[in-house]
Amino acid sequence: xxxxxxxLHQSLYVSPFHIAKRDNIVWWKAWIIRIIxxxxxxxxxxxxxxxxxxxxPVKMYFTMIDGVVGTPRLVWNMLQNTAILLCxxxxxxxxxxxxxxxxxxxxxxxxxxxxxxxxxxxxxxKLPAPILITLMIISSIVLGAFWALxxxxxxxxxxxxxxxxxxxxxxxxxxxxxxxxxEMSVPKGSGTPRVLxxxxxxxxxxxxxLINILIVAVITVIMHIYLKYSKQGYEISxxxxxxxxxRYIGINVKKVVLRxxxxxxxxxxxxxxxxxxxxxxxxxxxxxxxxxxxAIMVSWLAKFNPVFMVLTSLLIVFLEKGASKISEVYRLNxxxxxxxxxxxxxxxxxxxxxxxxxxxxxxxxxxxxV
Amino acid sequence: xxxxLSLLLVAVMCVASVCMLSACGGEQADSDFKIGxxxxxxxxxxxxxxxxxxxxxxxxxxxxSEDQVIFKTNVPEGNECYEAAADLADQGCDVVFxxxxxxxxxxxxAAKEFPEVEFCHATGTTAHTENVKNFHNAFASIYEGxxxxxxxxxxxxxxxxxxxxxxxxxxxxxxxxxxxxxxxxSGYTSFYLGAKSVCPSVTMEVQFTGSWYDEALxxxxxxxxxxxxxVLISQxxxxxxxxxxxxxxGVPNVSYNGSTKDACPNTFIVSSRIDWAPYFKYIIESAxxxxxxxxxxxxxxxxxxxxxxxxxxxxxxxxTKEALEEAKAKLISGEIKVxxxxxxxxxxxxLDSYMADVDxxxxxxxxxxxxxxxxxxxxxxxxAPYFDMTIDGIKLLNSMF
Numbered sequence: 001x002x003x004x005x006x007x008l009h010q011s012l013y014v015s016p017f018h019i020a021k022r023d024n025i026v027w028w029k030a031w032i033i034r035i036i037x038x039x040x041x042x043x044x045x046x047x048x049x050x051x052x053x054x055x056x057p058v059k060m061y062f063t064m065i066d067g068v069v070g071t072p073r074l075v076w077n078m079l080q081n082t083a084i085l086l087c088x089x090x091x092x093x094x095x096x097x098x099x100x101x102x103x104x105x106x107x108x109x110x111x112x113x114x115x116x117x118x119x120x121x122x123x124x125x126k127l128p129a130p131i132l133i134t135l136m137i138i139s140s141i142v143l144g145a146f147w148a149l150x151x152x153x154x155x156x157x158x159x160x161x162x163x164x165x166x167x168x169x170x171x172x173x174x175x176x177x178x179x180x181x182x183e184m185s186v187p188k189g190s191g192t193p194r195v196l197x198x199x200x201x202x203x204x205x206x207x208x209x210l211i212n213i214l215i216v217a218v219i220t221v222i223m224h225i226y227l228k229y230s231k232q233g234y235e236i237s238x239x240x241x242x243x244x245x246x247r248y249i250g251i252n253v254k255k256v257v258l259r260x261x262x263x264x265x266x267x268x269x270x271x272x273x274x275x276x277x278x279x280x281x282x283x284x285x286x287x288x289x290x291x292x293x294x295a296i297m298v299s300w301l302a303k304f305n306p307v308f309m310v311l312t313s314l315l316i317v318f319l320e321k322g323a324s325k326i327s328e329v330y331r332l333n334x335x336x337x338x339x340x341x342x343x344x345x346x347x348x349x350x351x352x353x354x355x356x357x358x359x360x361x362x363x364x365x366x367x368x369x370v
Numbered sequence: 371x372x373x374x375l376s377l378l379l380v381a382v383m384c385v386a387s388v389c390m391l392s393a394c395g396g397e398q399a400d401s402d403f404k405i406g407x408x409x410x411x412x413x414x415x416x417x418x419x420x421x422x423x424x425x426x427x428x429x430x431x432x433x434x435s436e437d438q439v440i441f442k443t444n445v446p447e448g449n450e451c452y453e454a455a456a457d458l459a460d461q462g463c464d465v466v467f468x469x470x471x472x473x474x475x476x477x478x479x480a481a482k483e484f485p486e487v488e489f490c491h492a493t494g495t496t497a498h499t500e501n502v503k504n505f506h507n508a509f510a511s512i513y514e515g516x517x518x519x520x521x522x523x524x525x526x527x528x529x530x531x532x533x534x535x536x537x538x539x540x541x542x543x544x545x546x547x548x549x550x551x552x553x554x555x556s557g558y559t560s561f562y563l564g565a566k567s568v569c570p571s572v573t574m575e576v577q578f579t580g581s582w583y584d585e586a587l588x589x590x591x592x593x594x595x596x597x598x599x600x601v602l603i604s605q606x607x608x609x610x611x612x613x614x615x616x617x618x619x620g621v622p623n624v625s626y627n628g629s630t631k632d633a634c635p636n637t638f639i640v641s642s643r644i645d646w647a648p649y650f651k652y653i654i655e656s657a658x659x660x661x662x663x664x665x666x667x668x669x670x671x672x673x674x675x676x677x678x679x680x681x682x683x684x685x686x687x688x689x690t691k692e693a694l695e696e697a698k699a700k701l702i703s704g705e706i707k708v709x710x711x712x713x714x715x716x717x718x719x720x721l722d723s724y725m726a727d728v729d730x731x732x733x734x735x736x737x738x739x740x741x742x743x744x745x746x747x748x749x750x751x752x753x754a755p756y757f758d759m760t761i762d763g764i765k766l767l768n769s770m771f
Contacts, residue, residue: 071457071460073453073456073457073460074457077453182580182770192447192471192472192474193472195475279449280448280449281449282448282475284447284448286446287448289446324442324444327443327444328440328441328442328443331436331441333412333413334412334443334444
């Protein structure tokens with residue numbers, strides 16, 4: 001017995017440090033950690049760039065910035081892309097805050113876009129623009145909410161796995177849109193969607209994306225207030241923290257789950273509406289472009305805070321656009337810029353670990369050993 | 371406090387961007403001519419590689435420096451394409467070229483916004499009806515290349531018949547197509563007519579995948595055709611699916627877009643492809659000399675737009691090379707017409723009139739008489755193919771609109 005104790009004792013000594021959870025970190029310390037992480041990421045990327053290519057890494061970073069904000073058009077483009085990604089991120093946030101794993105944003109966005117496109121095609125010529133656009137918004141919200149409610153209903157009724165269910169709903173939406181695109185393609189059989197002339201969102205002050213950006217800004221503010229100050233927002237956090245506590249204090253968990261998923265799906269539907277009516281003016285199965293999944297990362301990185309989400313979605317869009325500029329200017333395969341953005345995102349996510357945990361060096365143990 | 375910091379960050383980013391703007395202006399001033407290319411994917415797709423190689427060859431031959439040529443790869447067929455085209459115009463390009471069919475409406479949108487820049491688009495169909503002066507379509511008379519490839523296939527079938535491996539009735543070819551779309555239909559029909567010109571008993575089955583690039587589906591389609599006892603396969607889709615299935619089964623294959631000999635040494639016969647370098651040279655030289663670019667450009671063997679790869683002598687029938695040379699000369703001189711109405715029938719009847727859907731519209735209206743002087747005038751009223759009939763001898767196993 002003594003031997004075993006001794007052994008255990010010794011084996012504990014092997015590790016020179018241990019990890020402890022931080023209770024609360026001062027805000028500026030958190031930011032210092034984040035900035036250090038970005039700096040290290042840039043250093044690592046620079047080293048890899050020098051090792052693999054003959055590009056000057058500092059120049060490369062400036063190329064990246066140039067590719068995102070180099071011209072007024074690019075700035076608007078960046079804001080537009082940020083707005084759409086932010087909108088989808090806001091949509092998934094209440095569900096994730098409730099610990100309901102909604103992986104189905106991609107499908108909910110597409111189905112909202114499909115509702116919009118169907119209105120634009122079949123009612124476009126018949127209705128005046130204000131009525132048409134109102135109908136487009138309502139139908140995209142209703143269909144998006146429905147697409148999210150199906151898995152939520154099965155979750156509350158039969159306790160089915162929402163991750164798999166929402167994921168599978170994506171494939172149904174993608175196939176529906178693909179079928180629709182093929183049926184409505186012009187010219188026939190080309191598999192290319194037609195451009196929808198009627199029901200395009202109006203151009204405000206000569207800026208075609210401004211209306212998208214304004215709509216998403218409004219949604220951001222509303223979502224912030226809803227999550228932080230409303231009773232429903234509080235219920236969402238309680239259900240997310242502990243379902244049992246929620247039940248104990250008399251929250252109708254099923255109702256909260258259904259309501260929250262409906263909101264999540266409805267905002268995804270709006271995102272689909274903005275993509276089809278506000279930017280693309282057409283619909284195909286990759287119109288959402290994986291943003292339904294990227295949004296999950298944006299939301300988590302911002303710790304479900306809508307205001308921070310503006311920054312995190314901007315960061316993702318910045319990296320994406322900057323990366324494609326790198327491959328354009330240096331004629332590199334896009335894999336290289338993917339490596340660079342991957343490293344940067346890895347370090348930024350890694351920084352969150354050091355913000356939540358601290359590493360303590362086991363000084364005392366060392367002394368004993370000596 | 372956090373908000374102040376976020377604001378500060380944004381401010382820093384803005385300042386940095388303004389610095390970049392001023393830094394950029396100086397660098398780009400010296401070169402006067404610029405061309406920008408928009409590609410759907412990158413060099414990992416055989417379709418895009420064909421364009422990329424041609425663009426590199428053409429710009430190098432004309433002595434353009436790297437600063438004068440901008441490549442944008444992986445540009446999807448959506449609003450991103452419009453943004454890419456507009457960005458190229460912002461960067462001072464005199465000519466912008468896009469390579470995928472679905473890019474067309476977005477390139478057209480940019481063309482209307484930048485009247486001083488020439489926008490050229492491969493495989494598109496609307497330049498002749500839109501009448502936007504700086505928007506142009508281009509294609510190549512690839513059906514002639516497919517016809518030659520078909521002759522090589524027919525000679526292989528003849529060799530099998532002579533060797534007693536198959537009876538003349540069993541000379542059935544298989545074809546893997548992407549969509550039931552005029553470009554594909556025109557392609558497989560000319561391939562079939564080429565084979566029929568040397569092997570009169572040939573028949574063909576066509577299986578569509580519903581995708582321009584899907585290796586698994588293309589392989590599956592080829593396997594289905596093989597199980598239907600097709601003795602030779604060709605394809606119009608961009609992956610290695612069909613050639614690989616043929617190599618595994620030991621069945622001869624006529625390829626597309628480029629040689630697949632390295633991967634399929636025992637079954638590859640020959641491949642036809644479009645070489646875009648002549649077109650690129652044409653648009654660059656036209657723009658540099660202020661000459662007008664044709665709204666619809668379609669050339670073939672003469673200027674080198676349509677090419678056949680090297681013939682794989684191990685697989686091809688004897689005398690293939692000579693036969694192809696001879697037929698090519700006759701196509702150039704006009705002695706042979708691929709869609710000669712004497713050589714095919716539709717539902718048992720010879721055609722003397724056919725209204726083709728040349729002008730793009732959502733109702734697919736048939737608008738142009740395409741048969742005159744005893745043949746179907748393919749790619750003459752617009753550059754992209756519009757032959758879309760199912761002729762006798764070809765059986766469609768499915769359709770994918």
